[in-house]
Amino acid sequence: MxxxxxxxxxxxxxxxxxxxxxxxxxxxxxxxxxxxxxxxxxxxxxxxxxxxxxxxxxxxxxxxxxxxxxxxxxxxxTTTTHVTPVISSSSRTTWNFVQDRMWSRIREYPLKATQGWAVLLLGLGIIPFVVYGALNRGWYGTFYYGAFAAKTLGCGDALGVPQNATVEGVEALFVLDWKFGQFTFARVKTIDVAWDILVGRGVQMIFWAISYRVFSDALLRLIERHPASFETFKSISLEGPGLGSSWILLKQLFRNRSRRTWFLFFYLLLASLYVLSIPPLLGAMTGYDGTTIAWVSIGDADNIIPSSQVQSSYAVYGTWNQSFDQPLCDITTGGLRDWAYHKMDMEKYCDCRLPNGTILPFSEFQYKYNSFSYDGTPTEDPYKLDDCNFRYDGQSGVYQSTWGRDSFYGPAKDWGTYKCNDSFPVTLPNGNTYSMYDLNFTTAGYCFQNKTYEYLDLVDSTRCLPDTAHPSYQWGFSSAMMGVLFIINLVWCLTMWVVWQDALRARLVKNGYRMSPLRAAFVLTEAARRRTGVGVGGLVLREKTMLKRELRRRNGRKEALVHKDIFEEGSGEGDTESGKGDVFRIRRRPVAGEHIDDLDV
Structure with a gap:
């Protein structure tokens, strides 16, 4: 209750x-x-x-x-405890899922520096090589075939292949076969200069940074095996891949007897030369050409006209019984164009008679008489297509132009009913009327100044010449040069990766030590102080010629060296190196109170 x-x-x-x-x-x-x-x-x-x-x-x-x-x-x-759901909402779109789930995990993934450099080498070397090779597949899917095949340059409305338009061999490396645009000279020159500065120097700067990182780590690995010369350490750690360091590496090839060191310096020299050559290589890959148009020779080889002035037309040579004195150029008479469409309808709906008196549909005639069997032998009594005559006594067939109703040819849409034995009269520009069955004409004709020319007469006389009436320029690329550059770049990236993997085994690199121009200056100062026995202040004020003589290799005197103990904690403050010739005395004094802290980075 x-x-x-x-x-x-x-x-x-x-x-x-x-x-x-x-x-x-x-x-x-x-x-x-x-x-x-x-x-x-x-x-x-x-x-x-x-x-x-x-x-x-x-x-x-x-x-x-x-x-x-x-x-x-x-x-x-009866439950009195309310539990708040952990997930208040769920991702309802693909973008929300990518943003909330995938991107957050990628962003929070602890990507190491070595992995980042590996991704950079992958993106600069392997990916461009594979993508470009796949886009330039040739016959039977041959990788990179299209990049190194013979180049045929066209010029708009050319009749056939222009003369001297095919380039092959070494010359094809510099053929600009990927061109676009129509610019004035000032604009195309601006594009070319912007490419050289922004892309050429920009890519070189990226590759210089990669090379500096790999070179400096490889140098630390080298110093663990034996000391490096003062000059070599200075050129690599301060300049990176450059002209000065390339010259120093070239000289070191004739001084070092260690085979491993010799191969390392030889590779660093080649890698430096590639980094230095990136801007000219990218510049050779691009360029600009003046626009050209197709010209054809009419009659005499010296009489050339733009191919745009030669119009495609019907060339009427006369009747089957009598030829005209001069073939007629006809580009306006619609009956010549309609004749092919009427024949398609007649062959579909009308009967024809063979010379032996047989009357049968044209489609059956094609299958039974004007064809070959599977073994290649002709069928019974083969005839030509013209042997099946639609105009014979007793022909009473008619047809409705179904092709005209379904076509995109405007006049054909108004066609009605036609007789199969119609003569199809047509009036030519000379004012005379003929039956289409009696005319001898071709559709592959060309007309210039009321004179007819056949395609075979003009196809071998086409050439590409500059457009003098409307001069302009196009900017583009050489596909062959681009393919060569991608191959060299792939080799450079893979070899740099191998050298870097060996450099990562160095103790300093494992501990996180990274070389920089500032640290290199400190190392070189310590090495010079140990060699000369003069403090930092004395080195700054020392006469330049004398300082070079003491540090460089000259007259049998060994050059200054960068030892691995310079990078050890607590060394350097009390060590001096003095002596004459090849005899040295090292005096070590204890460091009071302070330690070199270069490794805490």
Whole structure:
């Protein structure tokens, strides 16, 4: 029985509900306490959820339905603890998934410096090589075939292949076969200069940074085996790959007897020369040419005209029984053009008669008489296509031009019903009317100044010459030179990777030491101080010629060396190296209070 509090019904039960887990544990009385004559009874109450809308419940027919409709809602309603879901929303689009899931993991991935340089070498070497080779596949999918094949240069509306347009061999390396645009000289020159400065020097700067990193690490690896000369260390650590360092490396090839060191210096020399040659190589890969147009020789070889002035036309030579004195150029008569379309309809719907008197549909004639069997032998009584005549006595067939209704040729859409034995009269520019069956003409003709020319008369006389009427320029690339550059670049990247992997085994490199021009200056100062026995202040004020004489190799005197103990912690402050000729005395003094801290980077 519900107890009322005011006018509102209570949600308390006097007895546990039938689905309560504590039902059967008594009447709900937890305890009784008596204080100062007052009896306090502590009882358990159960609450139920009040809802404003109750959906009708289905009849539980199975155990699963009973659990879903009765048991689970009862347990859920008596739950007083609300759990906040961990995931409030989910990614609903592909971009949200990429941004929230994939990119966040990529961004938080602990990419090491060595992995970053590896990705850079991969992107600069392998990826361009593979992509360019795949785009230039030739016959049978040959890799890079299109880049080194013979180049044929066209010039717009040329008739056939222009003369001297095919270039092959070494000359094809500098042929600009990928050209675009139509610029003035000032604009095309600006594009070419911008390419040389921005792309040429920009790529060289990136490759210089990579080379400096690899060269300096390889030099630290070399110093662990034996000391490096002062001049070699200075050129590599301060200049990187350059003209000065290349000259020093070339001289060192004739001084070092260690085979491993000799090969290292030889490779560093080649790698430096490639970095130095990047701007001219990229410049040779691009360029600009003046636009050309096709010219053809008419009659005499010296009489050339632009091919655009030669119009494609019908050349009418006369009738089958009599030729005209001068073939007619016809580019306006529609009957000549329509004749081919009418023949297509007649061959589809009309019957024809053979010389032996046989009348049959043209499609059956083609299959039965004017064809060959599978073994290559001709069929019975082969005939020519013209032997099947549509105009014979008793021909009463008609056809509706279905081709005209379905074509994109405007006049054909208005065609109606035609007789299969129609003569199809046509009036030529000379004013005479002829039947299409009687005319001898060709569609592969050309006309210039009312004179007809055949295609074979003009195809071998085309040449590409500058457009003097509207001069302009095009800018583009040489596909062959680009292919050579990508191959050399791939070899450079892979060999740099191999040399760098060996350099990573150096103890200093493993400990995180990275060479920089500033640190190189400190190392060179210490090496010079040890050789001369003069402090930093004395080196700054020392006469330049004398300082060079003491540090360089001259007159049997060994050059100054950079030892690995310079990079050891606590060395350098008390070491001096003095002597004359090849005899030296090293005096070491303890360092008081301070240590060289170059490794904490």
């Amino acid at each position: 519900d107890v009322s509090y005011g006018n509102e019904p209570s949600l308390a039960y006097e007895e546990p509900p039938p689905y309560s887990p504590v039902r059967g544990s008594g009447d709900g009385l937890l305890g009784e306490k008596k204080e100062d004559g007052i009896v306090v009874r502590i009882a358990r109450t159960w609450t139920r959820t009040a809802t404003t809308h109750v959906a009708p419940k289905k009849i539980a027919r199975t155990t699963s339905d009973f659990l879903q409709q009765r048991t689970w809602p009862a347990i859920r309603d």
